[in-house]
Amino acid sequence: MHKSLRIAAVATACAVAGGALYGAGAATAGQSTANSTHEPYNIGLLVKDIDAYYGTAADANGVYQASPTSPYAKDLASVDKAARKYIDQAARKAHHKGEKPAVVFDIDDTLLLSLDYEKRYNYTYNATTWADYVNRADRPAVFGSPELVQYAEKKGVEVFYNSGLSEAQRSAAVENLKKIGADVNLDTDHVFLKDKANPPSYLSACATPGTWTCTTVQYKSGTRAHIEKDLGYEIIANFGDQYSDLDGGYADRTYKLPNPTYFVS
Numbered sequence: 001m002h003k004s005l006r007i008a009a010v011a012t013a014c015a016v017a018g019g020a021l022y023g024a025g026a027a028t029a030g031q032s033t034a035n036s037t038h039e040p041y042n043i044g045l046l047v048k049d050i051d052a053y054y055g056t057a058a059d060a061n062g063v064y065q066a067s068p069t070s071p072y073a074k075d076l077a078s079v080d081k082a083a084r085k086y087i088d089q090a091a092r093k094a095h096h097k098g099e100k101p102a103v104v105f106d107i108d109d110t111l112l113l114s115l116d117y118e119k120r121y122n123y124t125y126n127a128t129t130w131a132d133y134v135n136r137a138d139r140p141a142v143f144g145s146p147e148l149v150q151y152a153e154k155k156g157v158e159v160f161y162n163s164g165l166s167e168a169q170r171s172a173a174v175e176n177l178k179k180i181g182a183d184v185n186l187d188t189d190h191v192f193l194k195d196k197a198n199p200p201s202y203l204s205a206c207a208t209p210g211t212w213t214c215t216t217v218q219y220k221s222g223t224r225a226h227i228e229k230d231l232g233y234e235i236i237a238n239f240g241d242q243y244s245d246l247d248g249g250y251a252d253r254t255y256k257l258p259n260p261t262y263f264v265s
């Protein structure tokens with residue numbers, strides 16, 4: 001993930017002030033409001049909405065977890081259901097045509113849920129704390145995603161991972177993916193991570209050794225182009241929690257997983 005470019009919400013002070021002084025934000029009798037069409041959604045209320053969406057609650061170890069019965073879980077289940085039906089059909093078609101079908105998964109918040117980090121740090125980002133969090137290799141699964149990885153493999157579809165995590169984070173990422181049961185093709189030929197020091201030649205349009213100017217879309221679509229054009233696969237589906245995971249082509253279909261906690265351009 002190109003975390004340095006992400007736009008994060010900052011919450012604490014606003015949440016307290018908003019809740020105490022203005023309640024739900026609705027004007028009451030005798031109050032006058034600007035009726036502005038430009039005032040953004042109240043950030044304190046947004047944080048509450050996000051908590052409700054995930055059903056966020058601390059577990060016995062104080063780790064924030066999403067609820068498997070939350071609206072978030074239900075949204076994921078409907079994406080998964082549609083994706084399974086499509087993968088089944090698209091895989092049959094591809095095999096019939098003699099193509100090699102593949103699926104591509106982003107990692108952060110597509111397979112590994114970062115809710116505990118986001119909630120703990122009020123939806124902000126810090127390179128040091130983020131790196132520590134990733135290296136603990138203890139993130140829970142995004143509900144249903146490991147099962148979707150296994151489903152694709154069972155249907156004869158090659159599974160690839162396309163992540164903005166760095167090469168330095170490879171062992172932690174692989175360990176964490178194994179732990180959640182996404183234990184398919186976790187080798188260097190299938191897990192594509194960002195190598196800024198030694199970028200692959202297929203990214204030469206935006207990266208050479210020592211010079212990296214690739215946007216997330218350039219990096220991720222460039223990697224998918226490599227999988228299709230150089231490795232000979234037909235990417236039938238691409239899964240990500242950010243639009244920048246999905247834009248730029250080289251996938252027959254894209255699946256956007258929900259993530260209201262940050263935006264990666």
Ligand SMILES: [Mg+2]
Pocket residue numbers: 001106107108109110240241242245
């Ligand atoms: Mg992601």
